[in-house]
Amino acid sequence: MYQVRLAILTDLDLLQDIERAASVLFPAGRLPDSDDVMPMSELEAANRDRLLLVSLRDEGVIGFAMSKEYDGLLHLAVMAVHPDHGKRGVGSKLVQGVIEQAKRRQLRGVTLTTFRDLPWNAPFYGKLGFRTLSDSELSFMLRETLGKEESLGMTERVAMLYSIAA
Numbered sequence: 316m317y318q319v320r321l322a323i324l325t326d327l328d329l330l331q332d333i334e335r336a337a338s339v340l341f342p343a344g345r346l347p348d349s350d351d352v353m354p355m356s357e358l359e360a361a362n363r364d365r366l367l368l369v370s371l372r373d374e375g376v377i378g379f380a381m382s383k384e385y386d387g388l389l390h391l392a393v394m395a396v397h398p399d400h401g402k403r404g405v406g407s408k409l410v411q412g413v414i415e416q417a418k419r420r421q422l423r424g425v426t427l428t429t430f431r432d433l434p435w436n437a438p439f440y441g442k443l444g445f446r447t448l449s450d451s452e453l454s455f456m457l458r459e460t461l462g463k464e465e466s467l468g469m470t471e472r473v474a475m476l477y478s479i480a481a
């Protein structure tokens with residue numbers, strides 16, 4: 316019923332609207348600007364790198380996950396599922412797809428930053444095998460990402476890692 320595949324060029328125009336629609340899940344005040352979505356140039360770059368996954372329902376795109384490779388890891392930079400299709404396992408399938416991509420590239424794991432307390436953020440990733448990193452474990456990139464989020468007024472943010480056994 317729901318499928319995950321690599322994005323194709325014609326999918327790209329749909330993704331920012333899905334991210335906007337998914338932002339309704341966040342309580343007021345948690346996001347600096349719910350219209351602040353992933354720029355098209357970044358989606359295009361991830362698509363070129365084959366690091367943009369989409370989920371489909373009956374051929375229609377209803378979610379996506381965009382990653383970047385850095386320092387022997389994949390960083391899951393953004394993921395969203397349209398709320399009409401939420402809580403049906405679509406997000407979990409996307410995360411599993413990203414983990415598979417990291418394994419195929421023989422990388423050490425998958426990182427992300429997310430809200431510590433919202434059930435569909437850190438607790439959701441925790442159920443999929445991610446763990447929260449302590450301050451001393453943060454790479455330069457993760458520290459920079461959390462710092463940028465803090466400067467935008469975002470609180471309760473954490474970095475998480477899914478480790479892939481060597």
Ligand SMILES: CC(C)(COP(=O)(O)OP(=O)(O)OC[C@H]1O[C@@H](n2cnc3c(N)ncnc32)[C@H](O)[C@@H]1OP(=O)(O)O)[C@@H](O)C(=O)NCCC(=O)NCCS
Nearest residue numbers: 337340394395396401402403404405406407429434435439
């Ligand atoms: C995160 C997100 C992609 C998950 O997509 P999804 O298709 O709903 O994911 P799943 O169905 O696999 O799992 C969702 C889990 O979130 C948790 N959850 C709890 N309350 C929830 C709520 N009100 N809405 C959605 N999920 C909720 C549950 O653990 C749920 O799993 P369960 O239904 O098995 O209990 C989606 O919620 C979303 O787009 N959120 C807004 C954007 C976002 O937070 N992106 C991730 C930022 S790091």
